[in-house]
Amino acid sequence: MTELRYFAPRTLDEAIGAFAAGGSAARILAGGTDLLVQMRSGAVKPGLIVDIKKIAEMTAIEETADGGFRIGAAVTGAVLAEHPRFGKVWPGVLEAVNLIGSKQVQGRASAGGNLCNGSPAGDSVPAMIAAGAVVTVQGPNGRREMRVEEVPAGPGRTKLKPGEILLSFTLPPRPPGSGDAYLRMIPRTEMDIAVVGLGVGLTLKDGVCTAARVGLGAVAPTALLVEPAAQALIGSKLDDAALEKAAAACRAACRPIDDKRGTIVYRTKVAGVLLKRTARVAAERALQNRGN
Amino acid sequence: MAKLHVSTTINGEPMEFLCEPNDTMLDALRGPLGLTGSKEGCSSGDCGACSITLNERLVCSCLMLAAEAEGQDLGTIEGMAQGEKLHPLQQKFLEMAALQCGICTSGMLVASDALLRKNPRPSEEEVRFWLAGNLCRCTGYDKIVRAVLETAAEMREAAQ
Numbered sequence: 001m002t003e004l005r006y007f008a009p010r011t012l013d014e015a016i017g018a019f020a021a022g023g024s025a026a027r028i029l030a031g032g033t034d035l036l037v038q039m040r041s042g043a044v045k046p047g048l049i050v051d052i053k054k055i056a057e058m059t060a061i062e063e064t065a066d067g068g069f070r071i072g073a074a075v076t077g078a079v080l081a082e083h084p085r086f087g088k089v090w091p092g093v094l095e096a097v098n099l100i101g102s103k104q105v106q107g108r109a110s111a112g113g114n115l116c117n118g119s120p121a122g123d124s125v126p127a128m129i130a131a132g133a134v135v136t137v138q139g140p141n142g143r144r145e146m147r148v149e150e151v152p153a154g155p156g157r158t159k160l161k162p163g164e165i166l167l168s169f170t171l172p173p174r175p176p177g178s179g180d181a182y183l184r185m186i187p188r189t190e191m192d193i194a195v196v197g198l199g200v201g202l203t204l205k206d207g208v209c210t211a212a213r214v215g216l217g218a219v220a221p222t223a224l225l226v227e228p229a230a231q232a233l234i235g236s237k238l239d240d241a242a243l244e245k246a247a248a249a250c251r252a253a254c255r256p257i258d259d260k261r262g263t264i265v266y267r268t269k270v271a272g273v274l275l276k277r278t279a280r281v282a283a284e285r286a287l288q289n290r291g292n
Numbered sequence: 293m294a295k296l297h298v299s300t301t302i303n304g305e306p307m308e309f310l311c312e313p314n315d316t317m318l319d320a321l322r323g324p325l326g327l328t329g330s331k332e333g334c335s336s337g338d339c340g341a342c343s344i345t346l347n348e349r350l351v352c353s354c355l356m357l358a359a360e361a362e363g364q365d366l367g368t369i370e371g372m373a374q375g376e377k378l379h380p381l382q383q384k385f386l387e388m389a390a391l392q393c394g395i396c397t398s399g400m401l402v403a404s405d406a407l408l409r410k411n412p413r414p415s416e417e418e419v420r421f422w423l424a425g426n427l428c429r430c431t432g433y434d435k436i437v438r439a440v441l442e443t444a445a446e447m448r449e450a451a452q
Contacts, residue, residue, distance in 0.1 A: 004312075006296065006313040006357065008359070029357070031355075032355050032356060032357065032360075033355050036316065036337075036354070036357070037337060037355070051360060078349055102340065102425020102426075103350050103403065103406070103422050103424075104340055104351050104352040104355075104403070105337055105352070105425065106350075107346065107349040107350050108346075108351050189421075191424050
């Protein structure tokens with residue numbers, strides 16, 4: 001049995017040094033709601049655990065000078081929900097993060113962990129994609145930024161390079177008339193894994209959609225940015241024809257598997273249904289945000 | 293291999309214990325700390341029987357490493373009653389028979405207490421959503437939900 005070492009550094013430099021030195025046996029610990037389950041099942045046998053929660057940057061929520069938000073990778077769902085402004089500006093991202101697991105899990109789980117765990121069905125990922133969120137990662141060779149949709153590589157895998165640690169999500173400032181939403185299909189009301197998850201972020205001006213992003217989860221090896229769906233919405237008044245065109249684009253983007261949660265046919269159909277529902281919720285929120 | 297030495301606060305008392313790096317907080321509570329009120333159900337964060345608070349936030353102690361408790365403030369079921377005096381939730385669970393085998397009960401109580409501290413006036417739906425991470429194989433949940441709602445009402449009255 002490999003000996004396990006636990007390390008909870010206070011600085012990012014220490015964390016990066018230790019994580020890189022630990023090589024493939026090292027794991028980052030944020031909330032632990034995936035890692036500890038994987039360790040218990042024997043799927044993962046780390047030699048080193050680097051707990052990043054004592055690094056201030058990892059647990060901070062900041063409003064950036066331009067009106068955006070920067071969310072540390074280890075910020076928990078419960079902390080994000082208590083932020084006085086975040087849920088007003090990004091209700092869709094918040095509802096997606098808050099759909100991850102139970103209240104107990106919310107006390108620990110983070111959007112950073114949800115993204116790095118690499119599940120195609122992670123709830124926060126399509127919402128972050130729809131929000132146009134950018135992640136900052138840092139490794140032994142320095143810091144870089146990636147769009148959220150560029151991070152997942154496949155089930156359980158990311159495009160982070162060896163030794164790189166996810167630091168934070170940066171969400172852009174919101175123009176007036178913007179709204180976002182996330183809906184997922186599950187067969188019960190709570191505590192389940194998405195059969196399909198879909199996030200929409202959009203901006204309306206005089207009733208016309210001037211910007212849109214669509215993120216789609218649980219229907220392909222990774223969560224997807226669906227550009228053709230966004231293009232179908234942009235320039236429209238979100239009328240039935242435009243929504244159907246965007247729904248068709250979502251169905252076309254699906255490359256799902258048949259499993260116990262849903263069949264290929266079902267997931268594909270639901271992706272279109274969710275696009276229409278989610279876009280309507282995002283549009284209602286956009287109308288309420290005209291004055292800010 | 294040397295064990296880790298952890299200094300923490302549990303139910304307001306400073307505590308120290310030794311653990312292995314891969315021990316969970318539940319292992320430490322039920323082992324060296326002798327606080328066996330937190331129960332082990334699934335060990336994967338699904339059942340809530342091991343619910344505790346970490347810096348006043350509800351968490352599963354099976355999904356937390358014991359080493360993470362260093363310098364933190366934990367609350368367990370053992371801290372709920374004041375000596376011989378039961379917490380109103382505990383009293384109401386007894387009166388309304390909101391438990392049968394008892395394995396889920398300490399988790400249910402810790403979770404319900406966390407809810408009422410945050411929201412003294414929850415709706416039935418809010419109680420059911422909040423307790424979705426606490427599984428009970430005996431009661432069918434209804435008695436538990438009613439006990440929480442009734443306790444909330446009585447605590448509000450008492451506070452007036």
